[in-house]
Amino acid sequence: MTSPALTVRTLTPEQHLDFLRTWTADGGSASFLQTPAWGTVKSEWRRESIGWYDPSGRLVGAGLVLYRQLPKVKRYLAYLPEGPVLDWDAEDLRVYLNPMVRHLKKAGAFGVRMGPPVVTRRWDAAAVKQGVADASVRRLGDVPPSERSQAGARVVSQLQELGWRPQQVEGGFAAGQPQYNFQIPLRDAGGAARTGEDVLAGMNQQWRRNIKKAAKAGVEVTHGTPADLPAFHELYALTAERDHFTPRPLSYFQTMFSALLAEEPDRIRLYLARHEGDLVAATVWVRVGGHTWYSYGASSTEKRDVRGSNAVQWAMISDSLAAGADVYDLRGITDTLDPDDSHVGLIQFKVGTGGEAVEYAGEWDLPLNPVVYKAFSLYMSRR
């Protein structure tokens, strides 16, 4: 098993973007956290686009690296959120990982953190629902998966072998990207695009009823422009207060929109659901190739009965279908199925869409300087 040696070099944002365009055009998937534009959103960190070249000079992989500096020390954690983008089915991942690690070490990294975009298990809506109903089931892992991925296991098995350490996410959202996500596949098993009716039929009765109810009540969903962001943000801040999470500032969304829109005209959209002129729900939609995401959401406390949230979701799903997307991603869920856990409501809302819970390989660390890495872990645990 001799594989050609790959070399890792810095890419310009243009080279990086070109690679992602080719990659997704060929049916590959890439997270929006791996676009060069995302690096400019995370402006507080040094960023670098890196690429893997094969001996013939062909670009075969790319990654967005965010360098997070350790306080007071000129050493960095090199972080590749939901990446890098490469052939994770490779028999021997050392071919990719070794040159990457060498490159990052030279750049001053004391450790590398990455989130291989690799699925390890899937649970269809029926399995998740059954798990929530079963009192003895506390976590998603207690439910038989509808699919267990050999390719995903091969990645995890190799990372273990190569000394990478899994970052635990048990029992809630960890600091990093979620390991469990909820997605609606927009293609059937044969790869053919599903119809809107088909997706709608997969939803539970309550979802279907609410979507109908919103239409009947006259809820109107429109695409906003960056000029509508203050309105979105006002609603989002109210939602944060109601649901007890810390909101991001308006400027964050403004930066996000300008950066992502500059990269691709249809990379990011703002959706606004209005009822008789009142904004009742607003969401942010992102797309890279065949993958679309519901990224941020807000809803009003008044007029809940007009079901703005369901209406705006349905609009995003329909638009994703129309755009020929492969998957609509409702992003993170926790792995809890405990009815007493506050996170379970989020899952139940997402499960109603008839999609599936998807487990990814999770985030993995490779300490390069054990002493500094240990200091960093200690610092993180005390934060």
Place this chain on the structure above:
Amino acid sequence: MPLTLYVDGPRWRTHLQAVRDAHPGIVPVVKGNGYGFGVERLAARAAWLGVDTVAVGMYHEVTPVAAAFHGTVMVLSPWRPFETHVVFDSHVVHTVGRLEDLRALAERAAGSGAKPRVVLERLTSMRRHGFSARDLREAAGLVEGLAVEGVAVHLPISQGSHLTEVNRLMTDVVAAGLATHRVFVSHLTDTELGVLRQSYPDYEFRPRIGTQLWLGDRSALEVRSTVLDVHPVERGDVYGYRSRTAPAAGTILVVSGGTAHGIGLEAPTGGATLKDRAARIAKGGLDAAGFVRSPYTVDGKQRLFAEPPHMQASMLFLSHGAKVPAVGDEVDVRVRFTATTFDQTIISD
């Protein structure tokens, strides 16, 4: 007169059934000295329990076991190319843990027309035998011509939980993409096995159990030795092969059970705490003084060997004042079942 293993039959059989019922898919281990019962007896007992597979330790144990048990016999020692007999017997399952062995077995099978049955062992933290994760993935591609019955995972008897390790090993098993979804496990607690079955409902777990099954209910088992002779001695009297002198007045007791039975041959016990080690050093101290504590209990006290055990009998020193048993009486003796050969085993109906 013999060293006897007395078994409370009803109690023992009830225990065996209980362990079987609590462990679906159990594979009784019947290796070595048959845990004191003998492999043939355990093989017959396994047949009585109605299991489909038993495990033996070595290849030479296959024949005696197969005489009493007509199901599958799994050999726990890894197959090596120098193994010549029972390679192609259809009731035998081989354990393979090296790529070169797998290739050699497949090659040999190709010439024979037979399809040897194998389990692939994944190396655990025990580091005894088995494939690394990478080798297991490669092994999956080398099994043409072999019937893969499952993967084996032999865990250490550890203090903490095995689950982290087992989950890691299971990921390697999934990654190998074998056609079989059966995993043979050793030394998992019932709780651990339950958790594992819940998170891998698409896999079949078969626990290999020996000690817990055959020796799990110690109260059903009693070992007694027969008093063969009794000699009162005064201080200074000479006795024994080595013409020792008695340190005080008392009795020399000759009892059945010697080195041929495994008596007085001390295998290090599993205990590894400081206290265990201190106890062993203390015993060594007794040794230096000329007397070693014996496993025999007479008149409620564990007695000292008067001299090292002989081949088939032992001499004990009974100090003055102790109640002296008569010739033909039986005394209790504590043994390590896996290292003892009994003259007879009496199982009550």
